[in-house]
Amino acid sequence: MPQLFSVLFFLMLITLGMGSATGLITGIVTVVKDELPSLNETLVTAFICVAGFGVGIVYVTPGGQFIVELVLLLINFKK
Numbered sequence: 001m002p003q004l005f006s007v008l009f010f011l012m013l014i015t016l017g018m019g020s021a022t023g024l025i026t027g028i029v030t031v032v033k034d035e036l037p038s039l040n041e042t043l044v045t046a047f048i049c050v051a052g053f054g055v056g057i058v059y060v061t062p063g064g065q066f067i068v069e070l071v072l073l074l075i076n077f078k079k
Contacts, residue, residue, distance in 0.1 A: 025049065 025048055032044050058067055 025052070 029045050
């Protein structure tokens, strides 16, 4: 029985992650399409997905923890 609940739990996490990603990408695509209506929506979506993947893949490299700390330092920098 615990195995069933563990599988259901991870399916729930995957579903929540896909829903969040869909909402985020839809928001970005809507803004881009409103500003540049002549662009193809499929190409805009593909570009945003590839760009997001490219930015995200940096964080899983061996230097990813350093980059996270650098980003946090730059975000929290106060003059």
